[in-house]
């Protein structure tokens with residue numbers, strides 16, 4: 001039980017560190033017959049890649065996805081699907097100065113306390129490099145959901161620092177800018193905000209929303225497998241995630257019952273404050289999840305910290321870092337949504353015998 005795996009029937013295990021030779025995953029439980037190629041998976045992985053704009057880390061990985069097993073003649077065979085991505089652009093020397101130091105806000109201190117030993121290069125296992133293989137696994141889940149149930153999953157940047165972009169103005173625009181911003185009019189503001197932030201050496205938080213449409217009613221397993229709990233756990237497992245909301249989320253605190261309840265008519269629900277989940281079970285409405293990401297902790301602005309001997313030291317982080325981790329998080333939250341939903345479709349079928 002070292003928690004490098006998640007999911008029930010569709011079980012994904014990941015391995016690898018930021019500066020190791022490769023990262024990878026094993027996807028067990030994928031049904032046979034899904035047409036999939038390494039190129040399709042790579043296209044998804046490239047959506048979260050670094051180095052595509054000046055607003056992210058300038059590490060440039062090739063992201064060549066190798067399918068090692070479970071796919072024959074471009075179709076899943078029903079046996080474990082193993083995916084591997086080599087790390088091709090790690091610069092471990094950038095991390096020499098924090099080898100014996102703990103970056104405040106990063107996982108260095110807690111990894112040291114837990115294991116007594118850590119791979120300090122690029123954050124080792126705590127690096128979000130691992131999320132590349134979640135996106136790879138998610139590419140399979142997304143395709144399976146789309147083909148089997150016409151489920152469509154789409155994420156977007158909902159807020160970056162003080163700039164709110166939660167209202168989707170144009171879905172087409174989301175993949176056409178480096179931020180996954182759904183409002184083309186706000187992109188220049190995001191660009192200049194990030195340019196100033198980068199120059200200052202500081203970082204900022206962000207919020208990413210994701211919606212899943214055409215999800216059949218009935219997914220989710222009360223009591224301990226509530227769909228909202230499973231989704232929250234999946235989103236919180238992403239590096240730097242600090243909060244998850246489903247539907248109205250924390251806004252429900254200020255709502256009256258008469259406002260929050262989603263009235264039902266023969267034509268459907270009149271609102272969706274529940275975010276598509278009632279009693280831990282999908283209602284057939286859109287499932288809407290929002291995830292808050294904290295500001296990047298690796299900063300070149302000096303701060304007070306400790307080394308492994310307990311001495312007070314000044315911490316300055318070198319290397320290539322994302323000034324706002326939320327900018328690249330959209331494909332990751334989409335992948336986690338897809339993996340949880342596919343797992344729950346398979347669970348639902350196994351328990352009830354229903355196709356949907």
Ligand SMILES: Cc1cc2nc3c(=O)[nH]c(=O)nc-3n(C[C@H](O)[C@H](O)[C@H](O)COP(=O)(O)O)c2cc1C
Nearest residue numbers: 106107126127128239240241297298321322325328
């Ligand atoms: C897409 C993405 C990119 C990230 N990039 C960086 C980075 O460049 N530098 C950094 O210090 N942390 C980065 N992080 C955050 C760290 O991985 C994370 O803060 C660290 O593992 C500690 O875990 P915690 O924040 O969940 O407590 C990134 C996170 C995500 C989701």
